[in-house]
Amino acid sequence: MSHIFTIALDAMGGDNAPACVVEGADIALRRYDNVRFIFFGDQVKIESLFKLYPAVIPVSQIVHTDILVAPHDKPSVALRRGKESSMRL
Numbered sequence: 001m002s003h004i005f006t007i008a009l010d011a012m013g014g015d016n017a018p019a020c021v022v023e024g025a026d027i028a029l030r031r032y033d034n035v036r037f038i039f040f041g042d043q044v045k046i047e048s049l050f051k052l053y054p055a056v057i058p059v060s061q062i063v064h065t066d067i068l069v070a071p072h073d074k075p076s077v078a079l080r081r082g083k084e085s086s087m088r089l
Contacts, residue, residue: 002034011041012068012086018046025060026053040065040086 009025011018018041025037036059039046043064050057067084 004034004036005032006036006038008038009040010086011039011046011062012065018042019049022046022049022053022056025056029055029059035059037061038063041068042066 007025007028009021011021014020018039021039025039028035037056039060039062041062041064043062046062050060065084065086068086
């Protein structure tokens, strides 16, 4: 029996986020049928992308957060101050 792997994703991190993150989850799901995803970030933005990648919906959970880490923020400072950020969660 295959193990289920749950992958936590900072959906708001990186260039072209969250689009590239949701697309990446779709690619992973096509390659591995035993993955599940927890997306951390702006729920409305993430859900709006699910219409492009419907296979991701049944294997995903979204944890909404309003706090985002800016690209110029140092990771150590962002983690200390942004306790409810998508990066920290």
